Amino acid sequence: MSLDETIEQIIGRFGWSQFMQAILVSIPACFDAQQTFISIYADAVPKWHCNTFDTSCNPKSNICKLPRSSWSWDEPSHYSIISDWGLECASSFITSLPASSFYIGSLIGGFTFAILGDFCLGRKNLLYLSSLIMSVTALLTAFSTNIWVYSSLRFVSGLSRSSVITCSLILLTERIGKRLRSQVGTTAFFSYAFGLLSLPAVAYTNRGSSWRILFLYTSIPAIFYFIITYFFVYESPRWLFMQGRDKEAIAILKRIACIEDRILDSYLSNIHHRQEIPKVNPYTSMKDLFKRNWALKRILAVMVIGFGVGVVYFGMLLGVGNLNFSIYLSVIFNASLLIPSNLLTLFFISRWKRKSSLFAFCTISGICSIICVMVGKGREGIQIGLELASFFCSSLAFNVLLLFTIELFPTSVRNSATSLARQAAALGSVFDPVLISIGRKNEFLSFGIFGLTMLLCGFFVIVLPETRGKALCNTMDEQESKDSTMV
Numbered sequence: 001m002s003l004d005e006t007i008e009q010i011i012g013r014f015g016w017s018q019f020m021q022a023i024l025v026s027i028p029a030c031f032d033a034q035q036t037f038i039s040i041y042a043d044a045v046p047k048w049h050c051n052t053f054d055t056s057c058n059p060k061s062n063i064c065k066l067p068r069s070s071w072s073w074d075e076p077s078h079y080s081i082i083s084d085w086g087l088e089c090a091s092s093f094i095t096s097l098p099a100s101s102f103y104i105g106s107l108i109g110g111f112t113f114a115i116l117g118d119f120c121l122g123r124k125n126l127l128y129l130s131s132l133i134m135s136v137t138a139l140l141t142a143f144s145t146n147i148w149v150y151s152s153l154r155f156v157s158g159l160s161r162s163s164v165i166t167c168s169l170i171l172l173t174e175r176i177g178k179r180l181r182s183q184v185g186t187t188a189f190f191s192y193a194f195g196l197l198s199l200p201a202v203a204y205t206n207r208g209s210s211w212r213i214l215f216l217y218t219s220i221p222a223i224f225y226f227i228i229t230y231f232f233v234y235e236s237p238r239w240l241f242m243q244g245r246d247k248e249a250i251a252i253l254k255r256i257a258c259i260e261d262r263i264l265d266s267y268l269s270n271i272h273h274r275q276e277i278p279k280v281n282p283y284t285s286m287k288d289l290f291k292r293n294w295a296l297k298r299i300l301a302v303m304v305i306g307f308g309v310g311v312v313y314f315g316m317l318l319g320v321g322n323l324n325f326s327i328y329l330s331v332i333f334n335a336s337l338l339i340p341s342n343l344l345t346l347f348f349i350s351r352w353k354r355k356s357s358l359f360a361f362c363t364i365s366g367i368c369s370i371i372c373v374m375v376g377k378g379r380e381g382i383q384i385g386l387e388l389a390s391f392f393c394s395s396l397a398f399n400v401l402l403l404f405t406i407e408l409f410p411t412s413v414r415n416s417a418t419s420l421a422r423q424a425a426a427l428g429s430v431f432d433p434v435l436i437s438i439g440r441k442n443e444f445l446s447f448g449i450f451g452l453t454m455l456l457c458g459f460f461v462i463v464l465p466e467t468r469g470k471a472l473c474n475t476m477d478e479q480e481s482k483d484s485t486m487v
C-alpha cells in the first residue's frame with residue numbers, strides 16, 4: 001500500500017485519543033473568535049443624551065456642533081475607546097483604524113507565516129506560537145494609552161492570529177481518516193462559534209466597566225490554556241513523514257491508532273519497508289502552486305471566493321450597529337446561528353457536493369444582504385431577519401470553502417493554500433470597517449456592497465473540481481497524477 005493508504009488504515013477508526021486531540025486542537029478557535037470581534041464592543045460608538053431640555057439639543061443633533069456641557073454619554077466615559085479618548089468627532093478613518101489594522105495584520109500574517117506551517121514549524125508549533133502571541137498582545141492592549149498604540153497592538157494581534165484557524169483545521173483533518181475527516185474538522189467551527197457567543201456575554205456582564213477589562217478577561221484564560229496544553233497535543237504524522245521524521249510520525253500513529261496491536265504492527269511494518277519519499281522543499285512547492293496551471297487556477301478561484309465570503313461574513317457581524325438594533329442581542333443572534341450552521345455542516349458535509357453547495361450559499365447570502373438594504377429603515381425586524389439569513393449562509397459558505405480548500409491541495413502545500421484562502425477572506429474584511437463607518441449615512445454602501453461582492457465572487461466556484469469523498473494526496477506530483485487519471 002502507499003503511505004497515504006497505510007495511514008488511512010491506521011487512523012481510519014475514530015477513538016478516544018483522536019477525540020481528545022480534536023477537542024484540544026479546536027479550542028484555540030474560541031479565543032481567536034473573541035479577539036477577532038472584540039472591537040464590536042471596545043470600539044463601539046456609545047449612545048448619548050442631552051443635559052438640557054431646550055431646542056438647542058435633541059437626539060438628532062450633531063454632538064460635534066454642541067457645547068460639551070450640553071450632552072453626556074449614557075455609559076461611563078471608559079465604556080469604549082471612542083468616549084475614553086474623545087474620538088466622537090474624529091474622521092471615519094480614525095475610528096475604523098483599530099479594526100482595519102487588525103484585519104490588515106491578519107492579511108499580512110497569513111501570507112508571511114503560512115509557509116512556516118508547511119516548513120520548519122509544522123502545524124502544532126505554528127498553532128501554539130500564533131495563539132500565544134495573539135493572547136499576550138491582547139493582554140498588552142488593555143494598557144494602551146492612545147488610539148495609535150491601540151491600533152499598533154491590534155495590528156500585531158491580527159498578524160499573529162492569522163494562522164490559528166488554518167492550523168487548527170489542518171491539524172484536525174490530517175490525523176483523521178477520510179470517512180470522518182470533514183465531520184471532525186467542524187469541531188473548530190463549533191469552538192469558534194462558542195467564542196463568538198461568549199463574547200457578548202462577557203461584554204454584557206461588564207457593560208459598566210472599562211473596555212480594558214474586556215481585553216483582560218479574554219486574554220488571560222487563553223494564555224494559561226496555551227501554556228498548559230502544549231505538551232498534550234500531537235503533531236500531524238502526515239507532515240512529519242513529509243519532513244523525513246518517520247520515527248516521530250510512527251510514534252504518534254501508535255498513540256492515536258484505534259486498532260488491534262497485531263494489525264497495527266503489520267501496517268507499521270509496511271511503513272518501515274516502504275519506498276522512501278524525498279523530503280519536500282516548501283519553497284519549491286509554493287512556486288509550483290503558482291507555476292502549475294491547475295494549481296494556479298484553483299488557488300486564484302478559492303481566494304476570490306474567500307474574498308467575497310470574508311466581506312459578508314465579517315461585515316455582517318461588525319455592521320450590526322448600523323441596523324438600530326441592540327448591539328448585544330444582534331451579536332448573540334448572529335453567534336447563535338453559527339451553531340445550526342456548524343451542525344448542518346457536520347451532518348451533511350459528507351453528502352454535499354462542494355461546488356453546488358458553495359455556489360448556493362454564496363448566492364442566497366448575497367441576495368439577502370441586498371434585500372436588507374432595499375427594505376429600508378423603520379422595519380428593523382425585517383432587516384435583522386434578512387441580515388441573519390445572509391450571515392447564516394455566509395457562515396455555511398465559509399465552512400464549506402475551508403474544507404473544500406483542504407481537499408483541493410496536497411500535504412506539501414495544504415497549510416499554505418488554506419492560509420491563502422483565509423487571508424483572502426481577511427482582505428475582504430479589511431474594507432468592512434470603512435464601509436460600515438460610511439454606511440451609517442447610506443446603508444447601500446455597506447450591506448448593498450456586501451451582497452453584490454458575494455454574488456460576483458461566488459461564480460468562480462465553477463472552475464473548481466469536485467472533491468467529495470476523495471483521498472488526500474501528499475505531493476504536487478501525486479495530486480497532478482491523480483487528477484490526470486480522473487479526467
